[in-house]
Amino acid sequence: MMEWQSYKIEEIKTGSDESGNRLALQFCQDYKDLFGPDAHCCHTCPSFENKINKYIQKISTMKEVKNSGFELKPMYNGIQPKFGAAPVSNGNLTDEKAIELINEHPKGKDLFEKLPDNIDELMEGGDSGQTFDQQVNSLLKPQLVQVATALELETEGNVKELKARIIENGEVDLDELLAE
Amino acid sequence: MSCTEKIAADILRDCDNNPPVKGLEQNLLIINWEDLAKSGISLDASNPKELIDGLTLNSGTSGFLFEGIQSKQNIKHANEFVTNENTQNGLRHILPELIWADNSKAGRAELNKMKNGRFYIISERLWKGADSADAFLFYGYLIGLEMVIVSDESNENDGLPVVTFQTPEGFYEPNVPHLLLDTDYATTKTAFGNKFAQA
Numbered sequence: 405m406m407e408w409q410s411y412k413i414e415e416i417k418t419g420s421d422e423s424g425n426r427l428a429l430q431f432c433q434d435y436k437d438l439f440g441p442d443a444h445c446c447h448t449c450p451s452f453e454n455k456i457n458k459y460i461q462k463i464s465t466m467k468e469v470k471n472s473g474f475e476l477k478p479m480y481n482g483i484q485p486k487f488g489a490a491p492v493s494n495g496n497l498t499d500e501k502a503i504e505l506i507n508e509h510p511k512g513k514d515l516f517e518k519l520p521d522n523i524d525e526l527m528e529g530g531d532s533g534q535t536f537d538q539q540v541n542s543l544l545k546p547q548l549v550q551v552a553t554a555l556e557l558e559t560e561g562n563v564k565e566l567k568a569r570i571i572e573n574g575e576v577d578l579d580e581l582l583a584e
Numbered sequence: 585m586s587c588t589e590k591i592a593a594d595i596l597r598d599c600d601n602n603p604p605v606k607g608l609e610q611n612l613l614i615i616n617w618e619d620l621a622k623s624g625i626s627l628d629a630s631n632p633k634e635l636i637d638g639l640t641l642n643s644g645t646s647g648f649l650f651e652g653i654q655s656k657q658n659i660k661h662a663n664e665f666v667t668n669e670n671t672q673n674g675l676r677h678i679l680p681e682l683i684w685a686d687n688s689k690a691g692r693a694e695l696n697k698m699k700n701g702r703f704y705i706i707s708e709r710l711w712k713g714a715d716s717a718d719a720f721l722f723y724g725y726l727i728g729l730e731m732v733i734v735s736d737e738s739n740e741n742d743g744l745p746v747v748t749f750q751t752p753e754g755f756y757e758p759n760v761p762h763l764l765l766d767t768d769y770a771t772t773k774t775a776f777g778n779k780f781a782q783a
Contacts, residue, residue: 441777441778442777477782477783478646478778478782479778479779479780480771480774481774482777482778483771484774487770509771510768561628561630562628562767563767564767565629
């Protein structure tokens with residue numbers, strides 16, 4: 405993301421970078437990163453100036469983002485942790501939101517391009533009081549297959565089906581099964 | 585497995601909860617054939633002929649948006665049944681007479697590139713099914729689609745070219761287009777909006 409607050413509005417509207425790329429188009433990309441992929445950003449519309457002001461205002465009021473190294477895959481940038489929740493993008497990703505995504509979204513860690521080295525430590529911190537369903541939802545497909553195999557469940561199917569099958573089977577000690 | 589199959593369920597109407605609706609959302613996603621290996625297409629284990637449950641494009645690639653106008657309903661599909669005298673029957677996947685919206689130098693450059701290319705295409709139906717799980721369609725799983733320029737007339741369609749994407753001449757897909765559902769509708773919609781881009 406570029407530091408748009410250091411640019412003049414006119415510069416963003418009409419300027420180009422050293423490679424000749426229009427700043428307005430790059431701004432719209434960052435705008436969608438911050439407000440979600442469905443956010444409207446028309447650089448030729450009269451409202452474009454308002455978008456710039458809105459973006460700069462949002463950035464300046466945002467608390468310092470603590471992101472230990474989480475990065476969403478480009479195709480999942482702007483994903484919702486669950487129905488009705490605010491979209492999470494690389495522009496507003498924090499450790500807290502990343503862990504919420506891993507726990508709440510059926511794809512869990514599969515949503516991420518990069519995870520921090522201390523992911524286990526962070527998850528453990530966020531795990532306090534984690535339900536069995538949430539623990540299952542945070543597993544990757546190979547781990548799900550391992551658990552399903554240990555429980556003698558059907559191992560075919562997608563991640564969602566595997567998770568549903570394991571949850572339906574009832575609560576077990578996942579750490580113990582994964583350690584085998 | 586036999587090439588002839590028996591049907592195994594009733595075909596019923598649900599006019600109360602899930603009535604049929606015609607038409608497509610007026611955005612297509614076009615993916616270069618070379619950018620999506622077969623290994624990047626995850627077929628649902630229970631319904632491999634009907635459902636794709638995940639797409640992973642090659643590293644550093646992305647699909648491309650083909651934009652229409654929502655109120656015009658110009659973007660549509662019109663798949664055709666293909667009968668074969670000596671082999672199995674199939675379908676020709678067809679997205680006919682689409683208005684090529686960008687007539688600039690850049691747009692026409694892409695048009696030129698597409699003349700000899702092969703593609704997968706994804707659409708979103710206006711009818712989305714229960715939990716919107718049946719919204720997205722994936723065309724050309726086995727053979728891909730090729731583009732044909734139907735017309736490029738200065739006094740028609742505001743001077744915009746008209747193109748058709750279809751299963752290549754002489755080929756056919758064995759089945760109707762796959763549904764595409766990556767986990768759920770919201771996740772698939774996010775991935776579609778991000779053009780299934782890979783870092």
